[in-house]
Amino acid sequence: MFNRSLLVSLVFTLILIVSLPNETNSANILGFFPSPSKSHILIHSAIADALGHAGHNVTVLSTVPNINKNGKYNFIYINASNFADKFAKEMINNPQPVYKRMSQLVSNVIGMANETMGHPTMQQFLKNHKKSSFDLILYGYFMNEFHFGLSAYFDCPTVVSFVVQPMLAINSLVGNPEQISYVPTVLSGLKQPLTFFGRVQNFLASLVESLVLKYLLNHGNNKYYRTYFPADEYPSLDEIKKNISLVFTNHHFSQGPxxxxxxxxxxxxxxxxKEKPDPLPEDIKQHLDSAKNGAIFFSLGSNVKGSFLPKEKAKLLFDVLSKLPYKVLWKWEEADAPGFADNIVYRSWLPQDDILAHPNVKLFITHAGQGSVVESQFHGVPMVCIPLFGDQPANALNVIRAGYGLSLDYINLNAEDFKNTIIEVLDNPKYTNTIKQFSVLYRDRPMSARQVAVFWVEYILRHKGAKHMQSPAVFLNSWQLLSLDVIGFLLAVLFVVILIFIKLCKLICCRRKGKCVGKSIKTKKSN
Known part of the structure; x- marks a missing residue:
């Protein structure tokens, strides 16, 4: 006999489920990632993959071949020219401070962004997808602000992904406060709390970033914006930038500042x-599993190939590593290998996150790119940093200060220092203990990074761009943000009040003086 109460309960449950607000409706999301750097695409595609696994229909446009082969998104490759190899090679063989190459870097990046936008694959994509084809666009930010016009083209909200802690150009997009009195700029290498001279240095660094970088960015982006988004159809770039819903930064407060x-x-x-590392390729797994004394992982990042380094520098690195009693896994093109040894395995591309998760990896020799430092911190692997350019020197300095490892100067690198630094970090337990302690802190969150990304994207979708989250600072210029207009107005008022007061005092004095003079004359006449 059928249980009537069970039927009633099932019907009630079904009605309740149907009546709940549907917060997981599948949205059409476009991921637009024109950065030439593989390490950048790793960050952006991870967000796209998380959204795909959450049930959304995600399409990714990228100028780098798909790194995440198992990513849950539709991938379209835009085969534009990539200046990353040339730029990295120049920086390695002719190192210069980042500010000396800033103009060249910005020009190259914006030039490539223009080429990406005008590429036949991109133009065909736009012809096939008209207004309202997408519910939201996720941009991989790399000085390509004129691309924000795509949000007006598709009439949808904008979410921006940035690969390090926020800097001036990123903060300005959502009105995030700079606070240069105590928040070090990305490239300054300064540590909190700032000393007086640290604040001076930070102020000057922020001023240079504001005047130089912002000028270069605005000039290049405004030039190309009107090429693709004419004034008779689209608002200005400044207006577009005032409608950005959200910015994701690949940063966590536990890292500082x-x-x-x-x-x-x-x-x-x-x-x-990854929350759970993928299985390693069998040959890599065997190499690491057989490392009785432990293993060293060596990678100078996704943009640096072995062939970029001078042969004498590469030979120096090989001579030291080949003589150590550790297995070595080296990201290097085997055809350009500086030598071969039983303890060294070369590969042109390696699953870095999965390798650092292996328990036998005891040391990471890295260029100190932000993504690499973060992965090393997460897995509790101490570092020897060899920074090359960009934010890497500042990141390496932070690694030293935090006690997660040591750093070497690439230009003056020699075999003795290289060997001694490796041995110091491997043999001194303070580096491993310190970074493992931080690993526990870094992982301690109410939600994983992927869950946070999915929640906030869906929040923006649910609330049609979430205008209520927007800071009023977006609509103020620099003078207004610093209240200089208010201070000027109050000073003007004070000046007028003081002027009136002085005039009144003079008038009163004159009248009194006039009366005194009049009395004196009358007295003289009466006498």
Whole structure:
């Protein structure tokens, strides 16, 4: 006999489920990632993959071949020219401070962004997809602000992904406060709390970033924006930038610096790190499993190939590593290998996150790119840093200060220092203990980075761009943000009040003086 109460219960449950607001409706999301760097695409594609696994229909356009072969998104490759190899080679063989190459870097990046936008694959994509084809666009930010016009083209909200802690150009997108009195700039290499001279240095660094970088960015982006988004059809780029719903930064407050963030600035540090590592290729797994004394992982990042380094520098590295009693896994093109040894395995591309998760990896020799440092911190692997360019020197300095490892100067690198530094970090337990302690802290979150990313994207979708999250600072210029207009007005008022007061005092004095003179004359006449 059928249980009537059970039927009633099932019907009630079904009605309740149907009546609940549907917060997981599948949205059409476009991921637009024109950065030439593979390490950048790792970050951006991780967000796209998380959204795909959450049930959304995600399409990714990228100028780098798909790195995440198992990513849950539709991938379209835009085969534009990539200047990353040339730029990296120049920086390695002719190192210069980043500010000396800033103009060249910005020009190259914006030039490639223009080429990407005008590429036949991109133009065909736009012809096939008209207004309202997408519910949201996820941009991989790399100085390509004129691309924000795509949000007006598709009439949908904008979410931006940035690969390090927020800097001036990123903060300005959502009105995030700079706070240069105590928040070090990305490239300064300064540590909190700032000393007086640290604040001076930070102020000057921020001023240079504001005047130089912002000018270069605005000039290049405004030039190309009107090429693709004419004034008779689209608002200005400044207006477009005032409608950005959200910015993701690959950063976490536990890394420092401590800083205030507006609601539209969301930290997703470590988004590229898998919650469960993928199985390693069998040959790599065997190499690491057989490392009785431990293994060293050596990679100078996704943009640096072995052939970029001078042969004498490569030979120096090989001579030291080949004589150590450790297995070595080296990201290097085997055809350009500086030598072969039983303890060294070369591969042109390696699953870095999965390798660092292996328990036998005891040391990471790295270029100190932000993504690499974060993965090393997450897995608790100490580092020897060989920074090359960009934010890497500042990242390496932070590694030293935090006690996670040591750093070497690439230009003056010699065999003795290289060997001694490796041995110091491997043999001194303080580096391993310190970074493992931080690993526990870094992982301690209410939600994973992927969960945070999915929640906030869906929040923006649910609330049609979430205008209520927008900071009023977006609509103020620099003078207004610093209240210089208010201070000027109050000073003007004070000046007028003081002027009136002085005039009144003079008038009163004159009248009194006049009366005194009049009395004196009358007295003289009466006498």
């Amino acid at each position: 401590i800083r205030p963030n507006v609601p539209a600035m969301v930290e997703i540090g470590g988004i590229q790190i």
